[in-house]
Amino acid sequence: MARAKKLTQKQDAILNFIEKFSIENPFPPTLKEIAEEFKITLGTVQDHVFAIEKKGFIKRFPDVARGFKVTRPGDNKTQDMADMIPIYGNVAAGEPIFAQENIQGYVTMEKNKAGHKIHFALKIKGESMKDAGIYDGDIVIVRKQDDADNGDVVIALLDDEATCKTLKKTKIKAYLEAANPRYKAIMNRPFSIIGKVIELRRGYVAA
Amino acid sequence: MARAKKLTQKQDAILNFIEKFSIENPFPPTLKEIAEEFKITLGTVQDHVFAIEKKGFIKRFPDVARGFKVTRPGDNKTQDMADMIPIYGNVAAGEPIFAQENIQGYVTMEKNKAGHKIHFALKIKGESMKDAGIYDGDIVIVRKQDDADNGDVVIALLDDEATCKTLKKTKIKAYLEAANPRYKAIMNRPFSIIGKVIELRRGYVAA
């Protein structure tokens, strides 16, 4: 079985350069540009690139200018670009949540292949989800959807206020549960789900 | 004032192709590839590309193969504001942490705040920081630095293994503390700090 061999130091450095270059520029480098970076000759770069390819870390497109593709074994994720998605502050009841004035900033997120504006972010207020590791001030990234599965952490609209809770579904009914013993479950009030939490982010840099 | 003019249908189609091609391949197309796609000649493509550039939707790099950059005047929020930083897996003692083979993926991060390659990300293993809201499988974003303040969550090198702990500093000595009563503080072993945790990310999408 073609097990992925390890790269040598030099090969690793060159792979690094190719990747960095590809991120900082809209295209991969040429062999010559690699040669210049490392102050070696074209022929030497050929050898290195060939070796790196043989070990399976890049794919080459024959006769194609800048024809590299970094294919780290075990990572099929195409890292193209990022989207900026808005962070909405938690607002008082009655006020519109998705208002332009309510945007507190942006976070970056890997671009999703399909949907476009289906994500947004929300700043968490309060301690009701503390036992699920979601703290006051944390930011959750939400995928818009009007239903979710049992046990999902969701953003629900409750009396016109957005709240973060765990969704519980029984055969009889659905309800919202906090992750903090000091809060009780919300059983008999109407709510609607506006999205599912797909990621949590917490900053440690002092405000 | 050079206001951004609108593209014609044809120009828009070509711009779209360039963008799509750049996403589906690791490099932008050549003029010839565009010509083949639209069944027009090279010269015609030159005209179109020149027009598109003049209207500010792409940037061209002179004499550079595949030297395109799509710069839609609308989404300046997208590209230039994010950096891709690598996620390193937690490795066994003795093995190099910052090796290419150890990169498990990438996360996006807002650019600037600080310098360039001073950030990396690490996947957390274990429950030792659970009471600080850092769970197994979470990803922490780390700023490289060899010292930190009392109370900072840091990544430390302990017997050649990277570990996430809270740094405690007394007048007498510095030590590492877990955030889980089942783990005791690491008091009398040598360690070095490799970075400070500045952000936490947790994915909720099913594995």
Next chain:
DNA sequence: ATTTAAGCCATATTTGTTTAAGGTAAATTA
């Protein structure tokens, strides 16, 4: 009515980029 822009074409030239083919030396592996 003249100019400008949009779409097209063809050909030639220059530059960019990859590929080919050979060689040297030191370190590692069989």
Next chain:
DNA sequence: TAATTTACCTTAAACAAATATGGCTTAAAT
């Protein structure tokens, strides 16, 4: 010890790709 791998080199040739000219037609703008 012989064979392989790594890391370099040089030179030439082939191919890829961008650029330079120049010319054609139609529709819209001044």
